Amino acid sequence: MKRHLLIATTFLAAIVALGVAQRALQSAAPAQGTVTAPRFEVDPLWPKPLPNGWLMGMTIGVGVDDRDHVWIVHRPDTLSAAEAAADQDPPAAACCRRAPPVLEFDPDGNLAGHWGGPGEGYEWPGSNHGIFIDFKGNVWIGGNEAKDAHVLKFTRRGKFLMQFGRKGQSKGSHDTQNFGRVAKIFVDPRENEAYLADGYGNRRVAVIDADTGAFKRYWGAYGRPPSDENIGRYDPDAPPPQQFRTPVHCAELSNDGLVYVCDRPNDRIQVFRRDGTFVKEQFIARRTLGDGSVWDIAFSKDPQQKYLYLADGKNEKVYILDRETLAILTTFGGGGRQPGQFFGVHSIATDSKGNLYTTETYEGRRLQKFVFKGVGPVSANQGTAWPAKPDR
């Protein structure tokens, strides 16, 4: 009897230990029931239709400037001949045409500016990727085609200012002249430094002077030197990977000086200080394979940036996290082509009023606006963030 009890107790302890171990390996558990969090509703009729029969291809970057103008960069060359039928010679139909790659919308959703493409004095990316408007109002663009080893800086009107790195010149994750298919850029107004999510080729965060391009520092996962050795496919049951897995997809600096890095196919956020000192990490939807779950990050607009918004283009949702604990409070979205749904939600940004903007790559190809409705009680799993519909 005593012996049986001992066995049973041992067995129980083993189960508990196993459970604890497993729990430690799990990602941030989705919250349940009702939570207090920012609430959003999609604005289905924002922005206004583009003029000139213009269409957007894969829309792979969104940024907001200090006037709350919303900027996107897309890939016009991803539109098929049939879809851009009016661009054919002769035109096959009256609709549609490829819009210029950089589009600027005013807060009412009117198209306020458009430019981009090859020009004198710079190398336009082979595959546009990521857009950021810095505190001086200048526009930064990355690129993720195989030879894209550079970032570009323009005025808001599209006048070329600087190119950092040269196309085709990447020498890997320790190169201090060139980059490796940069996904996204963030400029720190305090230090005037640009943080590069580097990228689709390299496995690092790189920091440069935002005016001179002078190379400052770089680091890999856990703040250690990056390595370009092939680490194979992501395995959710393996110990946490010791390297970033390409693409390193965002590097966003908070007001309190923390750098949040999207380690996309590794399904995790890693947090660093400005100097690259590792602070912590959090896995999100950890069983996600392939493209991964951690695509892009934006912060809430309160001075403390209490909330972190995370776009997941694989599970087609936006997570709202408590920034301090990195716990998931709630999610919204869902797959589909209707307002508030996503196909390849790739990029996310906030304006001064706290509104959220998303863009979709693949065949989603939209810019969408989610209106901030204040912080309050909300379901932990909101589904599609639709406004209440008036009875007809």
Add this chain to the structure above:
Amino acid sequence: MTRKVSFQLSAAALLAIAFGDARTPGIAAQASAGQAPTYQVDPLWPQPLRAPWILGSVTGIAVDARDHVWLVHRGMASLTARTEAGLATDPPTAETCCAPAPPVLEFDPAGALVGHWGGPGQGYDWPQSPGGMAVDGRGNVWITAGGMPAPARDAAQAAPPPPQDAHVLKFSRTGAFLLQIGKPGDTGDGASRTGLNRPVDVDVDTQANEVYIADGGGNNRVVVFDATTGAYKRHWPLTNASCVRIARDGLVYGCDRKNNRVQVSRKDGTVVSEAVIAKGTLGEGAVWDIAFSRDPQQQVLFVADGSNQKVWVLRRETLAVISSVGGGGRWPGHFYGVGSVAVDSRGNLYTGETYEGKRLQRFISTSMGTAEGARK
């Protein structure tokens, strides 16, 4: 002066003339006052499908007598496994999204999903790729086996095997199989009494109990069968036959898609008239599907145009274009591959998009011009 201006605008003006209407795409039809029905997109209809379901390319839509809206879509065959259907792969690559919804979906007027069925089963051959659909006066649901597009091949290659999609299926509204006309691979030709070749669309004359099939994937005809027995009745030629719709006055409207042409005939196939829409359109053409307004005279005819990405609004008697709805894009009220159109009893317009459009959309009737009065 006038001349000078017109010269300056010549390129755009020529395009506008060639395509009938090249205005900036808008959310609602820009019709002249009192002339044509106007519409406003209902961006929050239908309600989101339950997770993790998503739509593939929508190939057919229909509205039944209860104003329920039906669609059929291509499901997994039209979804990109790597990026779009992470829960439908083995092993799954995503945690929470997405997987194809069942092929046949039924929505009530509020946009709630109230029925879903379809796929392979006993006693019939589910299409490799569904095509058009109709709900007849008895509430039965008809779906064509529209087939996949023929693969490109060079002349030296042997002829490809006959397409498997060569039939039409009839189900009850709850999905019980009732009838199959045609057999997989048995395509016949333009004179066949049994074979169909990737039929694109279907409509039913409930009173005469006859089913009309746009047999346009290879046979270039409209063919009529008994709607209960499937017995052959008659047929007549129609190139690219990609839709067929029977009006209350007994006229039969067919789509000659790639020739941008609407053909009007009597039920015996006698051609009455025809009209060309957006005649400069190349490639896949401008005339993809047809629907009628619900006023007693059905004075308005709608043409879905998946090339110019709009629904043309025509006066049925003259076949003159009086307005259009839509424009290209992914936002509400815009289209990519709008290939299906239908109307409910309140005059609301519904569209289905194929390709990467993959939506069912509703446009609320906001006014009726002097000629229509379909709403009341």
